[in-house]
Structures are given as structure tokens and as C-alpha cells.
Amino acid sequence: MTMGRRLLEDIESDGGDSIQTDVPNRRHSPCIDYNIPATNAEEDMEPIFAVNQRSKEASQYESLDYDVCENVLWRRDQTKIEPKFAVKKDFSRWVISLQIGVFTALVACCINIVIEEVSRVKYGFLKKQVDVNVVHGDLSIPYLWWSLLNLVPVVIGATLVAYVEPVAAGSGIPLVKCYLNGVKVPRIVRIKTLAVKAVGVATSVIGGLAGGKEGPMIHCGAVIAAGISQGKSTTFRRDLKILKHFRDDHEKRDFVVSGAAAGVAAAFGAPIGGILFSLEEAASFWNQSLIWRTFFASIISSFTLNIILSAYHGLSSFRYRGLFNLGEFEPLPFEYFELPIFMLMGVVGGCSGAVWNALNSRLNAFRAHAIQPRWAKVLEAAFVAVLGATFACMMAYTINDCRPLGNDPTEDPVQLFCQDNEYNAAAALWFQTPEATVKALFHDPPGSHKILTLAVFVLIYYPLSCVTYGLSVSLGIFIPTLLIGAAWGRLTASFVVLAFPASSAFVAPGKYALIGAAAQLGGVVRMTLSLSVILLETTGNIGFILPIMLTLMCAKWSGDYFNEGIYDTQIRASGVPMLPWHVEPEFQQLSARHIMAQPVVCVRMEEKVQYLLSILKNTTHNGFPVIEDGDDGSRVNGRLVGLILRSQLVVILKRSYYQEASRFWESTVSIEAFRDEYPRYPAVDDLHVNEDKCSGEFSVNMHMFMNPSPYSVEEGTSVPRLFQLFRALGLRHLVVVSSENRVRGIITRIDFQKHH
């Protein structure tokens, strides 16, 4: 009965001893069955368990272990570490941050250049087709070409996403957000996901879908960070045998924060915006050194991007305005009385964004059960791609918005039915990537578009982008949302000038387009701080930061009145148990005992292999409290002495051997073993049980492996209080105990879900 306790005390005194690092004859408890096998004894050993080839996915959403498991193995490992090692480890963190920045920028450059080049060829070809065919008056051939050129890339992208890696669909920002919140979303940081995402986003943008490449780039940054920091790839079965000390969820997650920031920095050329994005929207845990490394990764990322794109565009210096990829504004003066207009636009943007979110989430809810087969998803994407071409052609052919050539910012101005020295402004909106159109709306001189053109464009693009976001393709919503906002912002400017002709002196349409874009994007994603910095950095217009900030705050307030931002809406719809910043109001009055899961499956300090196998197979729990026996000798009501994870138990069982010669059960489980298996631990069903060897008498002793000081709370603790603990420390399991430290229940993140 008291053996477990005694063992624990052994450990503890061991932990105490371990301050002196070089004790030559380390004292071992004789009852500890952990021993590193002598090499010559290896032949005698037969595996009790062998791993089957088929690997089974664990339950869908687990928590990451942000909390470091300080078990005896870990403590011993720490004592072996020389003082220099901490410096080395910190240095390699900086080197990894550098690599994250460089590689994220490289991927972003590739995506960028591919999209730019292919789009140029595509729209050049289409323009020729239109020019040739408009003479005969037959516009169906360019339409068919356009549809085809939309269709082919979109089908490729959608097929990849639907058949190869469904998790690469959408922008990826919600997934990254969940990951950084501590949810282990399966497969989101794998190399395969990165490949599908990168190819997918290029094909979608080339295919003319109403989406942008920014969100996916952020996801790409996150995957790159997770990959580089681990020094191995499970997909390629390569283990570089380096960076082993970063193979735990805690370290990996810190790098993913940097990766996401580097992604934003590369996507928008906004290094500060990148950090703020990670801070405001993505990360749940921060500390000063993480801020500095993230900052470094962001700098390096935008720096690399700048160099490469400067070189690509043949500039001899850093003159590439990649930093301002929405076009640099001239200083924009604004008047006092314009501020209420901007704030009103913010409110409009907030409401319009809220409607967009509501429509999109209903549509996606419908889609989730109506369009389930993979081919149907591809078909749907293909349909939307053709729909885009159709709308574009209809608008270009029917609206006769002719403008003189010359101050025209489009690369391929289409003449259509206009005079010889004119181009069709309606067509110009569609004859380029959405990003280029945003730039055009920001910077085209006043009077570049008819009111009708812009109004029709908004009316088409708003539902189109709403339908597009949620297709089985990789696409972000930043650019289409900016586009909608820029269009109605420009429209607003036109109306203001119509109403007060005197105001045309200062009502620059580009200024209103920028405010409209900010308002609409703020209304959809509900970010404020990072968005204003991103807009600042992409337009280079620092003097205009105050109006943008005010607009964004108004957009956020008015949008929040109706619903949540699109990312949170998506996360909620997907059922991922993300922890909010504060506990939901309905939990306010509850105590630990009201929400804890019970009865708890506990294990003894020294536990029979048979029992371990049975609980691993018959439950889905990922953590088991380790207890001293209760008063009645059962596992119920025992006193908490530690916590052991499913993954640890499986690794222990997998790596343990029964030694024939000595009739002693031995284990080769070192801390390296756990690092080698990370992050894809074998499933219990994959362990082949050698029934002969594994009779009831063999048992595993937990004390080397368990976390000897799991966080626990007394059962009367209020939920807001324990939630704070759970969230601040990024816990996976929180054990609920009585005032005598006896296990009463266990709390995991799903216990904080609303429907509880």
C-alpha cells in the first residue's frame, strides 16, 4: 500500500540530490525496474510488444502539452546538461528563427512569382482573345476561354485539397489559431499540408477565385516553423538527429508563433504587423524572449522577401516597393469633419462584415452536410470558378464604362466596345488578380469608374466571395474583403462629391477606398491593432493611422454587436475546443466539481501491464492520475502522487522487454525514446501483446516517467479561477482533488465547452 509513496519519496530525494550533478555512485532504489540493458544481453531479449504497421489516429482533438513534464528522466537529463548547453540551446533558437524567416520568405516568393507570371500570361491571352473577337461581335469564345482558364487550375487545386489533404482548405488562420491555443489539430503542421497549401493557393488565385494568398501564407509560415524546429520529418522518414531538445509541444508551439508572424511579414511585407497579428489574434502565450525571436523572424522574412523580389524585378537596390504591396500612398490630409464619416463607414463595414459572416457560416453549415463526397467538392469549386468568369464577362460586356487610356493602371486594358483610345473600366476590375484590383481602387485617379460599375461590382463580389470562402480550395479572405470594402469606399467618395460638389478638393477616392477596405476587413475579422499596422505597413501611410484606427474600432464594436469574427465563427462551427480568453458567463457560478469528469481512471505507482493494456484499450483518456491506494485498497479515492500520459504508457510498453535469462522485465525507455517517438506516438492497438511473456505478474513502475507534480485544484475551486490556471499555464489535464489530496475528478479543455 505504501510502496508507491515510498517510491515517490525516493524520487524526491533523488530530485533533491540531483542538485549535485556529478555524484559518481548515483543511488538507485532496488525496487525500480528501470535499467539500461547491457549490450551483450540484447540477444536474450524478446519484445513483448511489436508495433503494427497500421497507425490509428487518436481521438480527434487533443490538447498540446504546453506544460513541461518534469519527470525523473527529464530531471536527470537536466542535471547532465552543462551550463554551456543553455547558451547553445538559446543560440540554436535564434538560428532556427533565422531559418524560419528565410524559408517562409522563399515559399512566399515562389507563390508570389508563380501567381504573378501565370496571371500575366493568362490575362494577356484573354485580352487578345477579346480584342480579336470583339471585332466579329462574338464574345462567347473569350468567355469560354476565360471559363476554361479559371476551371483548370481551380480543379487541380480543389482535387489536391479534397483528395490529398482536406486540412489545407481555406485560409488556415483558424487552424493556426487553434494550434497556438493548445489544440492538437491533426495534420496541420505537416509537410504534405504545406505542399498542398502552396500549390492550392497558387492555383486558386490563378483560377480567378475571389480569394487571396495571405491567409495560406501565414499557415505556410506556421508549418515551416514546426518543421524546421524539429530536425526530422515523419513524412520523409528522415531524422537529422539534431534539435532533439526542441521535440516537445512547448518548444514547437513557440516556434509556430514565430512562423505565423513570419508568414504575415512575408504575405504583406509587414514585419511589425506580423508580430502584432500573432499577439492579437493567434498566440495564447507570450514572453519577452519569444517576442524578440518572433520579431527577428519577421524582420528576416520581410528582408529576404525584399531582396528576392528586388532581384527578380531587376532592381539593383532595395528599391522594390514590396514593402508596400498595396501601393504606397502619398500623405493623405484629412479634415476634422471627415472623422464622423470615417467612423460611420466603420459602422457600415462592421454591419456588412457581420452579415457576411452570418451568410458565410450558414452557407458552410449547409455545405457541410449537403456536399460530402470529394468529387462533389471539386465540382462545386469548378462551378464557382466558372461562375466568376460568367459574372466578369457579363459585367464587362454590359457596362459601358469607357475611360481614356493613359492614366490607366491596369496591365491589360481591354477596349471592348469603347473608342480606340479608351478602355473599359468595368472589365479592368476583373482582368487582373484581386490584389491588383485592390491596388487600382486605392490609387486610380478620381473619376476612374462610373458609380454604376462600382455598385454592380460590389453587388457581385460580395456574394461571390461569400460563396468562395468555404470551398475545398486554399484561399484567404483578406484580399476579397479589402476589395469589397475598397469598392464601396470609393463609391462613398463618389456620393459625397455628388452631394457636396465643393468637397471634391479633398475627398480623394483612394482615401475613402482605404477606409472602406479597413472597415470591411475589420468587420469580417474583427482585428484592430494588427490590422491597422498591416494597413499602415502595406500602404506606407503613417500619417493616416488615426483615421484607420478609429474606423477599425468602430467596425469591431458594431460587428461584435451581432456576431463573432469569421475565424472564431469558423472555429466554433468546427467544434474545436478552443479556450476563450475568459470563461463563458454560464460557468461563472460553478465549481470544479460541477464540470469535472468522473469517475477517473487512475493507475497505481506500480501497475500491472495487463491493467495498463486494458485501460489503454478500453478508454480514450489521454492522461491518468497516478495514485497511492485509497483507504480500501482500491484505485478509487487514492491520494494523487503524479500524472502519466497515454503516450508515455504506450512508449514504455512498446520499448520494454522481458529478459529471459534473468527473468526480469527490462526497459530501454530513456528520455530520447520519447523524443524519437514525438509527435506521432504509436496507438495501443498497434502494440502486439506477447501473451506468454506478459503474464499478470509483470508490472510497470511509473515513477521514472510520471509527472510527479501535476497541477491540481480542490473540488470547491470556482471555475473562473481554475480556468485562469488552466489557460495561463496551457494545461492539458487538471486533476481535481479533495482537501485531503484524494483524486475526485479530472478536467480537460472539453469540459469548458459551452454545451457542457
Added chain:
Amino acid sequence: MTMGRRLLEDIESDGGDSIQTDVPNRRHSPCIDYNIPATNAEEDMEPIFAVNQRSKEASQYESLDYDVCENVLWRRDQTKIEPKFAVKKDFSRWVISLQIGVFTALVACCINIVIEEVSRVKYGFLKKQVDVNVVHGDLSIPYLWWSLLNLVPVVIGATLVAYVEPVAAGSGIPLVKCYLNGVKVPRIVRIKTLAVKAVGVATSVIGGLAGGKEGPMIHCGAVIAAGISQGKSTTFRRDLKILKHFRDDHEKRDFVVSGAAAGVAAAFGAPIGGILFSLEEAASFWNQSLIWRTFFASIISSFTLNIILSAYHGLSSFRYRGLFNLGEFEPLPFEYFELPIFMLMGVVGGCSGAVWNALNSRLNAFRAHAIQPRWAKVLEAAFVAVLGATFACMMAYTINDCRPLGNDPTEDPVQLFCQDNEYNAAAALWFQTPEATVKALFHDPPGSHKILTLAVFVLIYYPLSCVTYGLSVSLGIFIPTLLIGAAWGRLTASFVVLAFPASSAFVAPGKYALIGAAAQLGGVVRMTLSLSVILLETTGNIGFILPIMLTLMCAKWSGDYFNEGIYDTQIRASGVPMLPWHVEPEFQQLSARHIMAQPVVCVRMEEKVQYLLSILKNTTHNGFPVIEDGDDGSRVNGRLVGLILRSQLVVILKRSYYQEASRFWESTVSIEAFRDEYPRYPAVDDLHVNEDKCSGEFSVNMHMFMNPSPYSVEEGTSVPRLFQLFRALGLRHLVVVSSENRVRGIITRIDFQKHH
């Protein structure tokens, strides 16, 4: 023995019941001696304790209670709250943030305008004196005038600081940092401090000391935030009876974060820099809604500043470039090969900053024991003020750096011994506020200064600023450090052009001045992210962000090799127990039992008043674990059931009455009572004990007041692990228990101090 336990269970079931908010006959345990006295019984009551007038300071550095004490009173208060109240509370948080922004900007404007106006008069007068006297060749009169005009304001400021509020000395940033880290630094957020700080900084800058107004403005913002959020002032003995729900350390600290950010926003006109400053340097706790409120306060602050200064400068619109108070740069192109130069300058700045920090901290250590009387401090400040005038005059009179008038950015160009259409560039460096000189060094055309002038200036200003920081005056180090850096940056540009004459095409001295300023400031304060944004926002030069970032990273790395940033150095020297981001390496291998304080003074659930008085008087502990009796009936080895604070005990005792009629001991202590006493709780010596009434039989029952679920850890828990808990949750006390939940020790922030 088991009574305490039974009481606890009563509370807990009470807590459970309290979910139903409107139970008409709330069940009370008969053994609870908490009762609201009937009004007609009041005459019968005599106070057991009365408060003496003299209030004694508590021990010097306590922790703030960031953790909310969820006792029964609090829980009852929560159940009474209507759902609407949460919305109201949140709304008032926003309103307070608005007020923080507005008032911080107002104070900043006042300081700004006073300094600007008085300095204009001062330097105008001095110029006239020089012009008149240079004709006779007698320059001693202007020197004496100058010394006098430096002396008078500095003596006023130093006297205020030395005699009225010594805590207002220096920049205030280290104090704010400590406060936000959770250290209750006495008097730092009082109105008196604000007044002394504001007057002090104006006088110091007017007095020509080598300091800036930025740091103090940040402190002012923090005080304003703390004041506005409380709805009462102890100094003025006014209680507006509003905002009572914000009267705890947690809420107050959140507002102080916003205040500090608003202060930066107002000081530099850098709203984003303000948030990042709070994030990187100041705040230890963050959540999303706090970010947004802080952002809002920053916007409002720079917005208000902009409006007021625009109006003051007679501009009809927001054309005031207050946003770029270091002068807006034209776009600065840079070449590839300049980057290594910038990085090298960063390294130089880092080293030079490290030397500055080392010198300054030694000087201040010497100062701390050599200059203790108040009059000596004033005298010292006066001496340094005259010293500044002396150096300035010596430099102006001896260096004959004549430049043609015309492209001269100084308001009062002094001719001195120059030709009629020339001015003395050496004198120009001194004939204005340091801020204006920084601006001049950034923007003066190439060739505005001789190499000698700049070199001498750096050699004088470097030690001068080092001596100045640490005087008994309110002054920041941002501006003098920028000034030193800008001067040697410009010097570098001159040398580069000398070495490679061909490079004069792109080696703009202003660019190198900016890089030098960034390097020097980065080397002294070791901020990266916030500093680059502040420099970005104050110079409006977003295209130059990459070089600035690289420079700052290099400055930080090289400086960190030698010592800590100046703020951390100061904090360490002052002995304030600030919690670092990570535990010190020497704690790495320790467990809770190695650092905990023991034996612990515990109290029983129902405790005799005599005993409480004795422990309050004879110990300095601020928190006492509440226990069930131990096995032997003593207070040793008891089982932990709660935690009660010294402040709570004192308030309970102060507000308790012995009721003659019923011979029953009654208490009027409600949650309001604690809020009314916050934050200056009476000291125990101030309680007048009525010995007759307070015989041994009377006891206090803790269960209404104690925190029923204090955070505790098992004694084997490793220090890094419990440090994480302590820091992440901002704890004040962490109880160490055995595996049976018996109190073994207690950990507070001083136990993490290095000298332990």
C-alpha cells in the same frame, strides 16, 4: 477539531447553491458569526478597535494581489449581480480608457507647451545677451545668465523631488515596470507623485539638464490611469462613490497598462509604439480585451494631443506634425553594402550603451551612500545644471564652427565670432532643448557641422547625461541617449564620406544620425520591437524600418553580452523583488522545499481575536494559511483550507463590534468595507484594542473572508515549475503542502530573489 472543516463544507454548499440567485430564504449556518446589525441595535455597540490617526507604512515591497480573492463575500456579491452589470462594467472600462487617453494627452500637452514656451523665451534672451556682449568681447555675462537660468528651475524641481516626493525622481519607467510586474511600490501612483513629476520634468528640461520628458510622461500616464479608474482620491479625501468594482489590484493594474501606453503615445505621438512598449517592456499580463482597450487609450491619447497641438499652433486642420516629433524623414533609400555598416553601428551602440549603463549604475551606487541629505541632493542637481551651462559656453566660445545662415534649423542662431551672415553651429547644438537638437541632427543638411564640433559634443554629452540620470530630478533618458547616438551617427557619416568621397551621393548624414540614435538607445534600454516602432512613428519613415530593426537587434545582442538594460539594472540595484520572465539558472534544480519560508504562521478557521492581534503585531507576514487543526491539535501541520490576508484581518478587526445587549460579537464587514479601505489599509498598530471587551473568549470566523481555494503546490514541485505558476497567475502567496495537503511552507516573490 473538525469544526473548521464543517464550516468549510457549509461554505462550499453555499457556493453551490448560489447558482440560483434568488433563493428567498438564504440558508445560513448557525455557527457563522457574520450578521448585518439591525439599525436600532447600533446604539448598543461599542467599537472594540478604533483607528489611530497616524498611519504606518507597511513593509517596503509587497506584492499586488493580481489574483482575485474569491471568498464567500465575493461570491455572494457576484450572485447579486444582474447579467446587465457585466455589460455595464465592460462599458465603463472603455469609458475609463477614453478618459485615460484624454487626460494623459492633456497633461502631456501642458508639459510640452510650458517647456516649449519657456525655452523659447530663455534661449531668445540668452541669444540677445550673447549678441550684445560679444561686441564688447566679454562673454562672462551671458555665461552667468545662462547658469542662473539653468540653476533656478533645476533647484525648484530638485527641491520638489527631494522634499515632497522622492519617488518622482528619474524617468519612472523602472517603477512602472515593477508595478506592472506585481510589486506594490509605495506611493508611485498617487496624485502627489503626478504633480511633482509633471512640474519636475518641466523645470528640469527648462533648466537645460541632459534629459527628456518622455519617461516621466509614461509615469504620468500610469498615475492618471490608476487615479481615474478608482473614482476616489485619498490625497484629497474625495470618494466619488463610483467605480467601486474596479477597486482591486487586478483591475487597477490593467488600467495602469493602458495608462503607460497612453503615456508613450502622448510622449512620442506613437500610439502603436505605446502598446508595444507596454507589451515588451512593462506589462507582465495580457489578454485580448486588454490589448484592445490599451489600443483605444493610445489612439485617443495621440488624437487628443494632435488636436490640441494643432489648435495651439494655429493650424486649421490635423496638419500638425506632432505625430512625427523627431521630424518627418523623406524616404531614405539604402544600399546593400550599407547594411553591414548599420549592423556595426548597432554593435558600437550596444557596447557604448553597456558602458553608459555600467558607469551610471556605479555612479548611482556611489551616490546612494555619499549623497544622502536632501539639501545635498538639491545642491548636486544645481551643480550639474551649472556644469551643463559651463560646458555649453566653453564649447560655443572655443569652437569656431561657422555656417552660413539660411538653411539653419535653429530658432535662435547665435552669431558669436562668426561673420555677419553666419551662425555658430557649435552653439546651435546647445541653444535649444535636447529634443530640438535631436531633430536638428536628424534633418540638418549635409555639412552642417564640423567633425570637431560633433566629436567634442559627444565627449561632453556622454558623461554629462550619465551624471544627470540619477539626480534627484524628474527626467528621462530617451532624448539624451538619442542625442548622443545621433551625434556620433552623423560623425560616422562624415568619416565614411571622408574615407570614400564617392559615397557622398547616398551617405545622408541624417540617415546615419537616425541609425546612431537607434543603436545608442537600443544599447542603453535594450528594447527592440517597441523602439523600432517608436522611431518609425516619430520619424514617419516606414521604408527604413528594416535597417532600424537590424541595428536594434545588433545593439541588443552586443549590449546584453555585457550587462542588462538600464531599467533592469536600476531595478536590481534598488532591490525591488521583480520577477524575471524565467527563473534564474541557480534555481533550476531546486524544489519548493528548498526555497519556501517556514515555519508558517497559520490561523484556524475560527480563531481567537487575541491570537490574531498577536500574529499581526509580531510578524510582518501579509498572508496566513487557514488550516484545520493538525493531528496533535496544534496549528502545526494542519490541513490547508484557505488563505487570509493581513489586510483582510485588519479590516475585519477594525469593523467588528461587541454587542452588549446580546453578548454577541458582530461584524459589519461587507465586501464594500474592503473596497472602501482599498488601497491604504490601516496598520494593526492603529487598531485601538478595547481590552475589557476583547477578552480571550471572542473569536473571528474566517470562512466569509478567506480565499477558500488558494493556489498550492506539493513540496517536491520543482522551482521552475512553481515559478511558472507564480508568474503566470501573478500570485502573491503560494502555499507549499505535503502530499496530504498539510501546510509545509509558503512562497512569496522575495523567495525567488537571487541572493536567497
